[in-house]
Amino acid sequence: MTSQESKPKPGGKGIFREVHALVRRIPSGRVMTYGDIAAELGSVISPLAVGWALNKCPDDVPWQRVVNAAGKCSTDEMPGFPRGRQIALLEDEGVVVDEKGRIDLGSYRWRP
């Protein structure tokens, strides 16, 4: 292993690590939106960058607890990702998901 730097390494840069750390702090049965995460980290990141952080997130990060501002799982209809994967994990944790894959942010939105 000498030239294996092409792959994103978890815990390498700071910005990603901050997002992963915050997502890891989300308790079971609660969800957070991309905008909230960006707002919590401050002006060091933007909602778009949060998506990038999750795109390369390690398996230690419960990315399923992160949904968009509409309270819906983006990956739910995204080609390339297992459909209903996020919903199944959330329901397994006790989160009530709507028939359309929507979540009640008014009650499940978690705040640090």
Add this chain to the structure above:
DNA sequence: CGAATGACCAAGC
């Protein structure tokens, strides 16, 4: 270094 991408958000119709 410039251009392109990405799991977004807010505002308007």
Add this chain to the structure above:
DNA sequence: GGCTTGGCCATTC
């Protein structure tokens, strides 16, 4: 509530 447009920052080629 749903669709369209513009802006946003970070990463990758």
